[in-house]
Amino acid sequence: MPDLSVNIAGLPFKNPVTTASGTFGYGDEFRDFIDLGRLGGIFVKAVTGKNRDGNAYPRMAETSSGMLNSVGLQNKGIEHFCHEIYPRIKNFNTNIIVNVSGSTVEEYVEVAERINELDNIPAIELNISCPNVKLGGMAFGTIPSMATEVTAEVRKVYHKVLMVKLSPNVTSISDLAKAVVDGGADVITLINTLLGMAIDAERRRPVLSTITGGLSGPAIKPVALRMVWQVHKAVHVPIIGLGGIMNATDAIEFILAGASAIQVGTANFIDPAASVKIADGIESYMERHKIKHITDLVGALRTE
Amino acid sequence: MPDLSVNIAGLPFKNPVTTASGTFGYGDEFRDFIDLGRLGGIFVKAVTGKNRDGNAYPRMAETSSGMLNSVGLQNKGIEHFCHEIYPRIKNFNTNIIVNVSGSTVEEYVEVAERINELDNIPAIELNISCPNVKLGGMAFGTIPSMATEVTAEVRKVYHKVLMVKLSPNVTSISDLAKAVVDGGADVITLINTLLGMAIDAERRRPVLSTITGGLSGPAIKPVALRMVWQVHKAVHVPIIGLGGIMNATDAIEFILAGASAIQVGTANFIDPAASVKIADGIESYMERHKIKHITDLVGALRTE
Amino acid sequence: MELKKLVEDLRVTGVTRLNKRHFTLELLSPVKLPLILPGQFAQALVENSPSTFLRRPFSIHSVDYQKNTLRLLIQIKGPGTSHLAELKAGDHLNLIYPLGNSFSLPFTKDVLLVGGGCGVAPLLFLAQFLNQNNIHPTILLGFRTREEVSEIDAYSRCGKVLITTDDGTEGEKGLVVDHSIFQREKIEFKKIYCCGPDAMMKAVAKIARMNNTDCEVSLENTMACGFGVCLCCITPTDKGNERVCVEGPVFNIRRLPWK
């Protein structure tokens, strides 16, 4: 049997298949559909300092091979997470990683510091990329110096595995990757959503209450793959790749481009069992191609 | 009958439907399929200073709701254009606009200067955005100061309508738009292709000879619409919008977002008559919504 | 029977075209049907439709535990529903179900059901459920025109049926809220269940409020997941932004900020 386990910045994953923040709730919503223990990890919904109501309705628009969302980090804040949610999910038989968001450096630091105390959370993913928050959320992920700063400040208080998730809405993704590595990131996650827009021609109005929103799904896969490949060549920390992964072949493509693990996002909405099917499909691929260790495929794209 | 005519920086178009550079050849390839006189304009394939062979095969990859290309500005150069192609197309009953590309400021200037002499070419579209050329092509479109410079240098020698086509692969499309307006652009075209990548998992190789290529088609429409909207708010020159327009509804969306005219690109491959059908569809929309002049729809998105 | 959500390929065992814009699908489950409550819905996967990326939500129109089938009533609107209209007996449809909360049992026998358009879909199942609890509701259904009036026999078996059509070709002319039962000083019902277009539900809610009548509505919303994880389908309630697909689709109008 092929070995699907990966070790990412010291953290062991039983397989490279994890689920993307904002598309998997806190995991328990999927218990009817899959055995969570089959996953390498779960990235839970963004947590911020205080309660956030998120954006007004409508928050969603379907697009060709994708969707736009403008959920806007709706969550009940770090206190609620620690007391109400953490106890519910801390014994899941998989890595539980918290996606940390904020509008200020202080907010990121505050949330990270609290999560550092939670024994069963082995890593956080700094979301410096969400395009939906007016206050700074965008800027952290698009200006290298700010990306370095927020990463470095969080690094001071967070002592486990620090992942930073980048925004694709930049001229040079490699510059941003280098910036967060300089700030002390152990792992880079790519990509968050592309900033897009949908219009209802009949009503002559934007579909989303926020006018613009984040594009996800297979439509963005070519852009995501390109960024994983560029960052893989630019920095030496492990990469977690995502963006439009719908099946095992897509996942293999990201791994070949340089991702040590992948996240399944929008696909969870279309098939709640997608993540586990992808893990199975990767195993079949490895058997068919006689690959013993999944790590042999990471960045193994032949370009000569 | 509704009035579809638009005037863009002094140049009259019989309707807002034009065809995108690189997807329509020199127009004559479409004569079996449509009456070219029905179009507002034709943007012909990129012309450079000298002959270019373009990139090696394979140059194309299909993606979800889109395609990647790495044609790489294959063309026979400005001399060949002036002597062999111009005479063949100059009497088409529509605006013929030449897409001008180059690797250096001098090359852009040289090509623009020659085209300035061709009586029946009322405008050029500076392609400072093609992601496929290693020498500078990318940089012109991503660094505002360079975008201003190349536009300003061409402006000195080119005395008709100067359009500049922007790359979407930037952090702030508005900054680029302002930069080319500062350089003297009369019109802004948005968007060129998004930089993407495709991988053949079975062969563990990139699909394109160039590894990365330009993504077009409906997959990119949300990003294109967003950029048209952002630029419409940022500058006061007319915008020509494109990116994934497949039908009249898509075209109306771009016009509502702020485009004075639109270009049909990849759609031409799937239905060679798409452009004319879109013109007809816009007319029906206007009749149904009792819009007398298409100009009443430009930027008419209701966001209050 | 437990309240577990399933993802399943159900076999189409019957397609009934009610009229130009509406049809029903009877779907046979390969495993024993789970417990389904009136008001719950399913997320249907539309295959072979390039312009339909996400699933589409449809209320459960009725359930037959003996035959192990459920039915959907679908109105053709856009690409997704047009594709579903081409399903034939023997084809399969993938559903995630049952989803959402349900209508609550009333503490009265004076019950009115009000439905309009495809909003009638969950009401048949609700009426049958009420019957099992010895309640025989009055059922007021609004249609565009006579041609669209359908399944009246099924409703009539559950209670007294009243009809309005926009053009007056059957029943009373006008919208459901124009019906004569609402034109009295005080309406005779203690509980109203309502499902239909937003404007209709708001108008019915207004009448209910004026009469101090308890009223539950089943909200529509654009959904990406349908089972609570994307937070796309929120509606403002007395508890803040709640998910229509989990805390709803049924809400008591007391909890909604409708005036």
Add this chain to the structure above:
Amino acid sequence: MELKKLVEDLRVTGVTRLNKRHFTLELLSPVKLPLILPGQFAQALVENSPSTFLRRPFSIHSVDYQKNTLRLLIQIKGPGTSHLAELKAGDHLNLIYPLGNSFSLPFTKDVLLVGGGCGVAPLLFLAQFLNQNNIHPTILLGFRTREEVSEIDAYSRCGKVLITTDDGTEGEKGLVVDHSIFQREKIEFKKIYCCGPDAMMKAVAKIARMNNTDCEVSLENTMACGFGVCLCCITPTDKGNERVCVEGPVFNIRRLPWK
């Protein structure tokens, strides 16, 4: 009849399943068929297939001007061809056709046609066309295995048919280039037409070159448009990068940089 390109919905009038991986479609044109030459191809629109964004190119397998039909021979490979395999008589298929150049008429009667896999598709039309010009070619066809050997009657009516199968279950065992006609000192043909996988065409071209035999090959390539405007389908020739969909798909091997 003029050489004009059309975009048309053709009606499927016949579907013949040749074997597990191959089928033919007979398509009736709503207007009088234009002149179509052997070697030309069509770009087919695959509807209702979410993973098939671009058209798919297929050679014209035969033309019947009396019936106003043409036929395609299709090998099932991926999502596009799998979808086309579900077409039934009465369905429609949208084609852009006829596209590309054609095989040229030979100046000799000693003609060999070599085809492998779905590369046999244009050869039937070519053989029929040669017959009309009083040439009766030898036709060497390579298949994987006996089960895939098909339409031999049709080819036999046009000339002498030779067969190879990879597994030797019919005809000679091996690849087409292993066939005994190629094992002699000097081959007896003055013109070879070849269509099939790249490796096969290169091997045949090598034999032709060694024998100084004129040889035309029909190249495959990934195509976006199919009618010359996207420049995605280029192949290097003695004139630089040429378009397989306009200057090809048929090239004389003299013009190709094959060794």
